[in-house]
Amino acid sequence: xxxxxxxxxxxxxxxxxxxxxxxxxxxxxxxxxxxxxxxxxxxxxxxxxxxxxxxxxxxxxxxxxxxxxxxxxxxxxxxxxxxxxxxxxxxxxxxxxxxxxxxxxxxxxxxxxxxxxxxxxxxxxxxxxxxxxxxxxxxxxxxxxxxxxxxxxxxxxxxxxxxxxxxxxxxx
Numbered sequence: 001x002x003x004x005x006x007x008x009x010x011x012x013x014x015x016x017x018x019x020x021x022x023x024x025x026x027x028x029x030x031x032x033x034x035x036x037x038x039x040x041x042x043x044x045x046x047x048x049x050x051x052x053x054x055x056x057x058x059x060x061x062x063x064x065x066x067x068x069x070x071x072x073x074x075x076x077x078x079x080x081x082x083x084x085x086x087x088x089x090x091x092x093x094x095x096x097x098x099x100x101x102x103x104x105x106x107x108x109x110x111x112x113x114x115x116x117x118x119x120x121x122x123x124x125x126x127x128x129x130x131x132x133x134x135x136x137x138x139x140x141x142x143x144x145x146x147x148x149x150x151x152x153x154x155x156x157x158x159x160x161x162x163x164x165x166x167x168x169x170x171x172x
Contacts (some may be wrong), residue, residue: 004058005078010071012043020045023061024053027053037122037132043071048078051129079126088139090167091116096130104132106125107162110154114147116138130160135167 008020012136017036024031033144053061058075065071068089095103098125108118111134120135139143148164 001052002080003032003048003050004055005076006045006047006049006058006062007074008043008045008062008071010043012038012041013070016065016071017045017146018045019065020047020062023065024049024051024058027051027058027061029053029058050100070112083169088137089144091136091138091164092167093132093134093162093164095130095138095160095162096157097130097154097158098128098132100158100160103130103158103160104144106154106158107132107151108134110150111136111147113149115142116147136164 005114006024008016021031024047029049031047031049033048034046036043038044050150055075055077059073062073062075066073093107095107097103104121104123108121111118115138117139118134119137122133124131138147144164144166151162151164
């Protein structure tokens with residue numbers, strides 16, 4: 001089986017997700033991972049899917065979605081990676097404060113320097129309030145309290161409030 005990363009970006013409108021998902025299903029592609037969001041009127045989606053068609057066949061099938069030039073679609077074959085059980089701990093970083101240059105850069109560098117990995121990141125600007133929510137995986141041996149203290153110091157220098165806490169397990 002072939003594994004692909006499919007991205008769709010452009011002006012938002014109702015039905016984009018349905019259009020893309022239906023085309024991929026008709027091609028026999030199974031969606032394994034996806035993320036979709038709307039950013040100030042722009043749609044952004046990345047999907048990882050597995051199936052028999054070639055990248056060219058997928059691009060050709062998705063081409064009608066780009067006819068009005070409001071959407072850009074890319075298809076890229078990716079190497080299948082083994083799924084590893086994550087060891088360590090999962091945390092959530094939340095940041096609130098006035099919008100200013102360097103918030104994400106500073107806080108993400110602090111996490112990276114500790115060995116942490118940001119696995120999901122969302123930012124929103126609501127008027128003058130800037131909000132960041134990041135999911136962070138810490139490998140075994142990383143001191144979460146020390147990282148939390150470092151993030152607090154960095155946030156203070158930026159003039160924002162930051163909270164770093166263990167993630168709660170989702171109950172399905």
